[in-house]
Each structure stands twice: as C-alpha cells, then as structure tokens.
Amino acid sequence: MEIKATKPVMPLFEDYVNEIRSIWDTGILTNNGEKVQRFSEKLKTYLDCENIDLFVNGHSALYLAIKVMDLEGEVITSPFTFVSTTNAIVQNGLTPVFGDIDENYNLDPNSIEDLITEKTSAIITPHIFGIPCDVKSIEEIAKKYNLKVIYDAAQAFGTKINGKSIAHYGDATMFSFHAIKVFNSIEGGAVVYRNSKLKEKFELYRNFGISYGETNDVLVSGINAKMNEFQAAMGILNLSSLEQEIAKRKKIAQQYINTLKHVEGIETYSYKNNIEYNYAYFPIIVTQKYGRSRDELWKHLKDVGIGSRKLYDLLTCDYSLYQNCGYVNHIEKANYIKKICLDMPMYAGLTYKEIQYICDEIKMYRK
Ligand SMILES: *Cc1c(COP(=O)(O)O)cnc(C)c1O
Secondary structure: OOEOOOOOOOOOHHHHHHHHHHHHHHOOOOOOOHHHHHHHHHHHHHHOOOEEEEEOOHHHHHHHHHHOOOOOOEEEEOOOOOHHHHHHHHHOOOEEEEOOEOOOOOEOHHHOHHHOOOOEEEEEEEOHHHOOOOHHHHHHHHHHHOOEEEEEOOOOOOOEEOOEEHHHOOOEEEEEOOOOOOOOOOOOEEEEEOOOOHHHHHHHHHEOOEEOOOOOEEOOOOOEOOOOHHHHHHHHHHHHOHHHHHHHHHHHHHHHHHHHOOOOOEEEOOOOOOEEOOOOOEEEEEOHHHOOOHHHHHHHHHHOOEOOEOOOOOOHHHOHHHOOOOEEOOOHHHHHHHHHEEEEOOOOOOOHHHHHHHHHHHHHOOO
C-alpha cells in the first residue's frame, strides 16, 4: 500500500472545463477578470467579511498585507511555522522576534509581553495546522501596546471560532489557496482586512504600483501578484465542495483519535468545543513512552509506504539564513515540539482501511 501525505482537492474535470470555457470567448485571462471578481464576492459571503483582496499566492498576500501597513522595527512571531511567515516579515525590512509556542502549537500569549520593546510594531503569527491562536489574549496585548496584528491563516481557511470565521480577527488575515491546502485555487491567496482604506494600496502594490488614469503614473514600487482567471475558476468550484471536504476530514480525524488512543506514547491534539476546525493537518506527538523517536517512526512509516511529515523539524529561526537574524527568547517548548511532532496523512479521499493500516503500523512499531 502506498499512502501519500496529502492530495489536492479537485473538482470534476467536466465542471472545470465548463467553468473556463468563457475565458476563450472573452480572451481575458487575468487582470481582475470576471472570474476573479465572482470568486472574490463568493469569498466575501463565505467569510462574512467586508474587505478582501485576492492574490496569485499566499506568500505575496502576506508580504503585501505587511507592506500596506507601513510597519517598522520589530515584529513578534512564532518560529514554529512554514518559512513563508518569517520571509514575509524580513522581506519588509522588519526584524522578527521569536516567541515560544503553547499547547495549540501557536505563539504563546504569555511569551509576548517580555518581547515587547519600544521598537515593536506588530504581532504577525500563524494559526498553525488550522488550529487558531489564542486570539483573545493576543488582541488584548496588541490593544494594550498599540500593536498591529496580522494572522497568517494560510492553513486555517474554513476554521471558525465561536461560529465566526477566523478572518474576523486581527487587523488583517492572510489565506493561502495553494494546491495542498484544505481549499485550493491551484495557487492563490487572499487578505481580509479591517481598514477599508487599504484597498487602494493593495490594488497598487499587487499590480506594479500603476495608477490607471490619463498617464498611468506609478505611485509605489509594487510587484505583480494578481490572481488569474484559471485560478479563480478552480477556487469557485472548490468553494462549493468545501464544507463536504471538511466534514470528511473531521471523520478521518475522529478515526485517528479513536484508534490511536490505544497506542501508548502517542498523543493527539485535544480539539476544543467552541472551535470548528478545518482539519488541515493531523499532528501527533511521539512521547518517550512510545519507545521510539519521532524520526524513527517517520522512517518506518516511509519504509512501509506511508508519507508522514516532520512539521516542523526546523524552526524558522533554525534555518541558516535566520540563525543570526532577529531575537530568539526562551523557546523551550518550540524546541521540544519540533523533535516529537509528526503530521499524519490527511485528505478527504483517505479510506477507513488506509487509516487503519497507518494506525496499525504505528501500533506495531512501538517498543
Ligand atoms: C502555505 C503557507 C504559506 C504560503 O502560502 P503559498 O500560497 O504557498 O504562497 C504561508 N504560511 C504558511 C503557514 C503556510 O502553510
């Protein structure tokens, strides 16, 4: 048996062909065409938000979300993330200050206040694995110290807190619609933001800084980060199956939990009642009681055809590029978790038998 770590969500081929047919009539492939506009409206409704802009991918969305806020100095962030979060901070000329993580794998609010200096301008941090940060505590701190909050919700599209979309928190929230996220537009990204005055800036920065008028003057040094019509077509179709996708993932998570609770030394995340998760990932913790290390288990699973992922075995502050960049303060928990966390295969098409096979292998390999 061969089981991959992830598989992209795809609509029916015929549905995609039907959706993109009109692009051949209009000849409009990109530059805010009809499909991007329709996708944007659908997302607004789904996320129940006022301001949203779409981008070619999540990274440029995050990069520009930071850019339009004109931040300076230091930014408090979590090192337990995909490199994009830290890259986007550094590419904006800001200094990352790394805090520790909590039991939710996210920036620990208790680690933030010690890191604040007069140079701190923002908290920019992910909702890792689709699990929300402690948004309430983070925003209390941000308010107290007058800091901006930008969430990297690349992995959290579809997650809700107390029935409200995760997009409702922070000054801005970035989503990624990359192929292997819970929801994809092949590649793609979005930013939801509070201050509607930022719209003009997002549009400028997304398209080379060009202000269309009589002279097509250039006002800022922008990039090209526009979503195209083929991406939007994929997004429109996949959005209509998102709730089913998440429901299937939830069932898979439940099967994992029910089966793995009988394996000593393996711990699964304790989901909370007030949160609707998107089940983007299924991280397990390999404790000492298991008798084998996380790395040994990863290797064993690989040998029997199961793709698990060591997310994140390197913190972003461990990368050679970032070892001497920014400040790292007491990140004991992050340094501990990075050695024992393993992400299990997770996608809607996983069968009951496949999950059983994965869990059996984990169980048999125990020492
Ligand atoms: C995927 C991801 C990104 C980048 O999104 P892309 O759409 O791939 O550019 C950023 N941050 C996190 C945490 C991610 O998982």
